[in-house]
Amino acid sequence: MDADSLGLQFGVLGLVAGVGGLAFGFMVRQLHALASALERHASAEQTAQALLKQMHSILTTAPVGIAFTRFRRFEIISTRWAGMMGYSEAELLAMPTHQLFADVTSYETLGPKVAQAFADRRVFSEEFEFRRKDGSSFWGRLQGSPVDEDDASSGTTWILMDVTHERDARERLSWMATHDALTGLLNRAAFETMVANRLKHRPMSLPAALLYIDIDHFKSINDTHGHAAGDQVLIGVADILRAGVRSSDTVARLGGDEFAVLLMGCDGAAAARIAEQIRQNVESKIFTFDQDTRQAAVSLGVAEFDEWTVDVPTAMQAADVALYKAKKSGRNKVRTSGFSDLDETSSSGQGAGDGLGLEGLENI
Structure with missing residues (x-):
């Protein structure tokens, strides 16, 4: 032990002797407290370091x-x-x-x-x-x-x-719930919801009209050329319908070879002109099936909304009546019906559209 260390020890002993036994005990307790505090600090620091490592691991490897x-x-x-x-x-x-x-x-x-x-x-x-x-x-x-x-x-x-x-x-599932998978058009349920919304906002939503479209002799296309050919015709007619109306109008495939269009801001006469243009566009389109060509044709029914159109079934029945008239008059035609025609149809005991006039639309 060197002289300096020996001197320090004697100095500390002398200091202890000078302060007396009571003071010495106090100093020992303080030293113990200090030692405990330092130990806790070291432990806390170690804990903090461990937490930091854990946090760094989470921030580095978390999948979110x-x-x-x-x-x-x-x-x-x-x-x-x-x-x-x-x-x-x-x-x-x-x-x-x-x-x-x-x-x-x-x-x-x-x-x-x-x-x-x-x-x-x-x-x-x-x-x-x-x-x-x-x-x-x-x-x-x-x-x-x-x-x-x-x-x-x-x-x-x-x-x-x-x-x-x-x-x-989610968007695909939502789209599938409201659209026809083959043509991409609205399906019947979504279309009926659209019509119901328009009916709720009358008279502000008037004028408006419905078109019903049916592909003439569609079964013979499937029977002669196969279902792939039938699908091609359905898609082609859907494209013509989309191209023939405005973005504010709504086109739907109701099922099978039946389509519908909701025309906003159109009275019956304007809707009939649009329907006739659609008929001509379909008639002029040439479909090719395995090197065989064929034209298609559609019949169209037009019904204008009025203040007494109370519900969706009534509105769509009126358009269906007009479509039946077009079919009965030889197909590949446009015909109209008013909602008042529904009473006549019901009372006649005949099918939809039986006995109804053609409203002079032959030259449209």
């Missing part, structure tokens, strides 16, 4: 995006979040959060919605379209919760999941 924001800026970004956006973590930390949204308007509506969700003590969750660094976009479900519910300045923890495929699947 995780971020922490304050005052519309990112403070922590996970690897997955950065990957979804196509940016580096450093780039994201340097940019405002709104730059990631495809639509600025959507971003501006985010704040009030988040504030309301947090005020209701619930997790915010909604789907938004996001813009990647390369300009492409994807749909993500954004979920957020406050770090401290009682302190808005504490920031928000976010989770982001790419739901593009899930959203596409």
Whole structure:
């Protein structure tokens, strides 16, 4: 032991002897307390380091995006979040959060919605379209919760999941529920819903008219050329119907070879002219089946809405009556009927359209 160490020991002993036994005990207790505090600090530091490692592991490997924001800026970004956006973590930390949204308007509506969700003590969750660094976009479900519910300045923890495929699947299912798979037109149920909505808004929705279209001798096309040929004719007629009306009109395939069109802002005369043009367009189209060519023809019925059209079945029955008239008069024709004709049809005991006049449409 060197002289300096020996001197320090004698100095400490002398100090202890000088302060007395009571003071010495106090000093020992303080030293123990200090040692315990240092031990707890070391343990807390070790715990903090372990938590940081765990957090880093989560931010690196989590299959969803995780971020922490304050005052519309990112403070922590996970690897997955950065990957979804196509940016580096450093780039994201340097940019405002709104730059990631495809639509600025959507971003501006985010704040009030988040504030309301947090005020209701619930997790915010909604789907938004996001813009990647390369300009492409994807749909993500954004979920957020406050770090401290009682302190808005504490920031928000976010989770982001790419739901593009899930959203596409939902849209496909929704589309399939309302559309005909072969032609892409609305199906009967969706069309009847559309007609019902127009009836509810009368008289503002008037004038309006319905067209019923039926492909003449469609069964013979299937029997002679096969169902693939029949499908080709159905698709061709659907394309002609789409091209022959305005974007504000509605075209549907009701089933089989039957179609319908809802014409808005058209009285009966205008609807009859549109129907005649459609008839001519179908008649002039040439279909080719295995090197064999064939023309198709359609019969069309026209019924104009009026103030007494009370429901969808009545409206569609009137158009069906007109279609029956076109069929009975030799097919490949356009015929009309008014809703007053329905009483005559019912009282006659005959099929729809029996005994009804042709309203002089032969020259249309």
